[in-house]
Amino acid sequence: MPSEEDKLQGTHSSRGSPISPAFSRWTSAILNYLALIARERFCASLSTLQISTKQYAALTIIAMYGPLTQIELGRQLGIDRSTTVLVIDELERLGLAERRRDPRDRRAHALTLTEKGQETLASADKLAAEAEDEFYAPLSSAEREQLHALLQRLVVSLEREPE
Amino acid sequence: MPSEEDKLQGTHSSRGSPISPAFSRWTSAILNYLALIARERFCASLSTLQISTKQYAALTIIAMYGPLTQIELGRQLGIDRSTTVLVIDELERLGLAERRRDPRDRRAHALTLTEKGQETLASADKLAAEAEDEFYAPLSSAEREQLHALLQRLVVSLEREPE
DNA sequence: TATTGTTATACTCTATAACTATA
């Protein structure tokens, strides 16, 4: 949040505690609650691959936009340079990503995925799809698409705002 | 609430950084992103009253269910006993809530709002309503209700689950 | 023994500031 948003990473599980009816009139309160639960569950699912949601996000960005620098990755993830260092440190330790010297700018690193990184990403994508299927199972296909579309509209509108 | 929900309280503002298109296929990723923005904005709005979203949540619960104990409040907020102490410390310091001895159990505190606390809660409720109106302005009334209903359905389904 | 509130402590995630090596 701020990935604060991604606070409450894989730390302590606040599982259980349902949202109080006192807040159910606020759409944003429900939004926050559901986002938390979804994150917790997906995080638990990803733990079988030994990675966090932020690391999964990093793998996704590197695969899609790589090779790219740490600054560029941090921008896509919405995190600081120094935080990016830690994320890549861990991915490199796990053998999922590599830092290479960028030939055109020797200050920068060119980030790429290893073969294992690509495999892990594919597995994580599968887990993500399963987690979504489970989480939105109470809705029909049409309703689920409707929800996605409404949320997407809000995102697009936010990006248009001057603020 | 689960905080985490409320992590990323009013700390550093990562405003700006939009969600990467790389994640837009996941409804839960959008959910997390929107929840973050909504929380940030509401938090900024509440800062005029000198309180955080968690403190606002506490005021709401005390007004609705009070007098109640700190344990009970913590349960409603989804936070630990020790964290509850800090929340109440601050509310008491601001003159918004009071700890009284519960006559039936002298270990416990009976939490109540002061008059100023009730006034602050009313102001905060107004700010919350305004924040919601602004945030969901891109949607029509019908769409906004639809969104709320879909999210509410997910919450209800989650509570039914054995897990 | 169990529970309420409290305190001390530790842990996680993150950012800020200062440093280095390049540019």
Add this chain to the structure above:
DNA sequence: TATAGTTATAGAGTATAACAATA
């Protein structure tokens, strides 16, 4: 001078464990 990456450090928010008072 400015920028990419790194490191050391600090802060916010939270939980865990131990304790006193009470049940």
